[in-house]
Amino acid sequence: MLTQAHIDRVVAAALEEDAPWGDVTSEYLIPEDARATADLTARESGVFSGGEVFAAAFRLTDPTVEVRLLVDDGEFFERGAVLATVHGPARSVLTAERIGLNFAQRMSGTATLTALYVAEVAHTTARIVDTRKTTPGLRQFERHAVRNGGGHNHRFSLSDAVMAKDNHLAVLAEKHASVTAALTAALSRLPHTTHVEVEVDRLEQIEPVLAAGLGARGIGTIMLDNFSLEDLRAGVALIDGRVTVEASGGVSLETVRAIAETGVDVISVGALTHSARALDLGLDVRIRTDG
Template sequence: MNLNKEMVLKIIDNALREDIGTGDITTQAVIDQDQEMTADILAKEDGIIVGLDVAFWVFEYLDSSVEFRPLVKEGERVARGTVIAKVSGLTTSILTGERLALNFLQRMSGIATQTAYYRSLVKDYDVRIVDTRKTTPGLRILEKWAVKLGGGANHRFGLYDAVMIKDNHIRAVEGIQEAVKRARQNIPHTMKIEVETESLADVKEALAAKADIIMLDNMSFEMMEEAVRLIANKAIVEASGGITAENIIEVAKTGIDVISLGTLTHSIKSLDISLNF
């Protein structure tokens, strides 16, 4: 995926409407309209910086005359105390855009930093760390971009770009094989089919249905190992559910191909970043 500016500008427009409303009362009341200043954007803890373009687009959207100068690269790891960018221009424009620009930078950098941490835990194993659809509504493109810059990979973007047959689909049509059969009849031949499984019986049924990807959902390590043995490279194997920093190495040891983690986007700590004149 790429960071589509047109999509991001729609997010920025909505966010600025929410934040500014009828106007930045404090800034308008306190600051001279023609005053100009320069501000440093500072990383207050170690981490991976993502969202510099988005922060720039916030200021650009408010005032095209604002100058935004990144001092580090997108996706670069920095130490606490690093000045990551400088912003120059009308003081009113900088103050009005400050909070939103920082919100994006902090959250995206937090996601990238957490992704890099999980990736480092399994660096010795041939396994991919991927995200899920458990993202903040309306911010998916930003959060998935941050995962990618943190060294992870992206799962499907939405319901429209991949087939993923989950437990409720299976219950609704009374079986994995029937669900896969219906999917194959109604999708292009170029599209893969993923099936979520909860037991070894499910795995065997998904294999019989010739699923392209088999997800092992909330399985024990022992069950995962047996599932990998049963699948025997006939499908890509994904593990999901209940995976934490404490057990991810044991999951990787089972021989699965992909680990999907909702925690990359739904349970992150934003990186501490500030803007100072």
């Protein structure tokens, strides 16, 4: 959940980075009594995300700046729509402008891309989820944007769940350890509330993973990584509903529908956060001097 405390912490750091000793351009060029009104305007269609983050950039710069959000996070908008209005001291509005825009553009871009993936898998049983391939320090913002686009979140961090990936299994193989035995031993020590997922890259790895155990103290999800469509269908049939089936690797807007139609439950898409294009939003500012 994206909290106000987290928003303020991240946005404050961004403002400090952008204006560590103040905005010298605005301070020396813009009259102190100048007031500004600005519209956050969509230059292309998309799904909005980051409204409270956008507002925080102005509020933390100057509490007297007023921001009115005109659309909700997760709401679709057309090109030309006014998404928010800003009013306050011109110097403050201009100082906060870029940080507010950066966050709104990036988050709306992620929400919009996610919505495209979600639309592609409509009327299948698959859900679109993100990954940990996020911008360092911005994971909560990007995960929020994925939800705004209709997607779902994977584990948030390494502390949330067990996820044995190919490199973990490679280490076990080097130690000549049985995957089944290693997983069984781990499951015996884990709390029953901890979800366990295992990544496999070959069909023959599935049964040894399932042999470690199922249910509350067993394997919960198997990820089929970089499987062909034929092998995905075979993997789904082999698992036969005993655990959740996740597909990963090689997922794009062009391939995601066919992947969903193999019967997998979850499709994880790193591109939602690591490759989303910032949406084209602009802040159209009008300045006047009082008196």
